[in-house]
Amino acid sequence: VTASVQLVGVLLVFASLIAPAVATRAFGGWRRIVAAYLAGAAGYAAGLALSLCVDLPAGATVVCCLCLLALSGLAFFRRDTGELY
């Protein structure tokens, strides 16, 4: 984490750590891992593509994309296990 902070910055590291986990909260087990990797890759791809197209700072765009991805993942996938919480 320390090295990556020096590499890409605090915001991006934080977003990369948290956002996929939040987005794939509905899943469990290996599915969650796969989905988290996919979500992270999608966020990075979308952010980089957007920054390339609109000429924006890449890191910040990726962070925004990851955040939006996390929120949409939360909204679309519901956990339904019948548990109380």
Add this chain to the structure above:
Amino acid sequence: MKLLLLVLLAIAAMPAAAALKVFATVPEWGALAREIGGRPGAGVHRHHGNAGSASRRRATLTDRAGAQRRSADRHRRRSGGRLAAGGAARIRQSAHPVRPARILRSGAACAMLECRRVSIAPTATCMPRQSAYPDRSAQRPEGRRGARAAHEAQLDPANAAAIDSGWRAFSRALANADQALGKRGGAAQGRGGHHPAQVLDLSVRLAGHARGGHAGAQARCRTLAGASRPSAPAGGEQSPAHGDPRRLQLGATRGVDVAKEAKVPIVVLPFTIGAPEAKDLDGAVRRHGAAAAGLGDMNLAGDSTRPAGGTFRRPDWWYSPPTCRWAWTVLRRGIIFIDLAMAQVAALGVIVAGLAHLDEWWGGMRLTQLAAASRPCGRAVLLTFCERRWPDIQEALIGLLFVFAAAAAILLLAGNPHGGEHLRDLLAGQILWTGTGARHAPRVAALSLSWPGCGSRVAALAKARLLRCCLPSR
């Protein structure tokens, strides 16, 4: 003056009625408290949130047995005689459960510990914790139920010891109360035919299983409800009270699935309140904040069924400046970084206002301030929604909000040649040199900091309301 003295003398001459006050977050545990305390009027006042643990904020406390019964009946009727999986789902929809971490964060358990420290009364708290049972290592001989029984057999002795000591303290408190009431010994044996300690032993068991989590509670519940054969007793399970018919009776009369309720944190708060202790309790409530173990959240002050003996007052922090209350609430709920996120969002608001040239319009700085202020308000609403929806990842959402606001600020200022300086100014502003545009800022700050005599009281109330909305509710 004479009259006053007479009244004071009369008050002093009144017998110091000791009473045990039990607060439970769910009706079932209120019922348990009733079992512990015997009949009403025996010096044990029970209060419990009648809405389950749904919203401790809105829970109206009631100690009437009728209300208890009605609530239990409604519960049972709704779930078709038993709390099956469907019942659980309905609970999930209707009542937002309070999670142990949240209770811990909201100060309930902490305050209980505080209470113990100031020696108001021994307290016992039981929090369901999955970690008490080694989930992974357990075998599953006969499906899930068998696994649960296996889990139950592996109750962590350390946890069991902690629970036992807590409830022993509880039992001591009860004994003290009984003694003070002169109902110890024969009287206690006489009513209902059981000694408090016996029932306490039982409640220790229940609490232990609740603490163990779903698994143990389920197995124990089956045992309690009079299953054909009790699940394997082992480890902390063996006790003199094992096989006591009262246990079966309790399980049967309660008629609720302990397993479902055990996932709800159980907070049973025994207080011994005599004449001098009442003052102490008040002092403690004042010292340790509203908390009073989450009692401040239980609308004790405005409740009509407020206990006559206990004098719970709205704690002093209510009258403190709004900033203090904000900070207090933030600290109490353990969401420290919401401050950071809010500040970042406010900075984003300033940037947006600057981009939209709002500061050149009417009022100059004021409109920018308004924009900066409206942003966090909107975000507060959003956070409230998120928190109700996903209460357990609240910190993650706060962090994401912060990161998003920071990144959005960078993005918005990407095309601005002075963007870097602007960002830096927003991060660590000038305190020695201020521009003409910022001349209203001190006034705004003073306005928001001062408590009486300005309109910010309304805003502060709204803010507090907003924050308190973040507590889970229906």
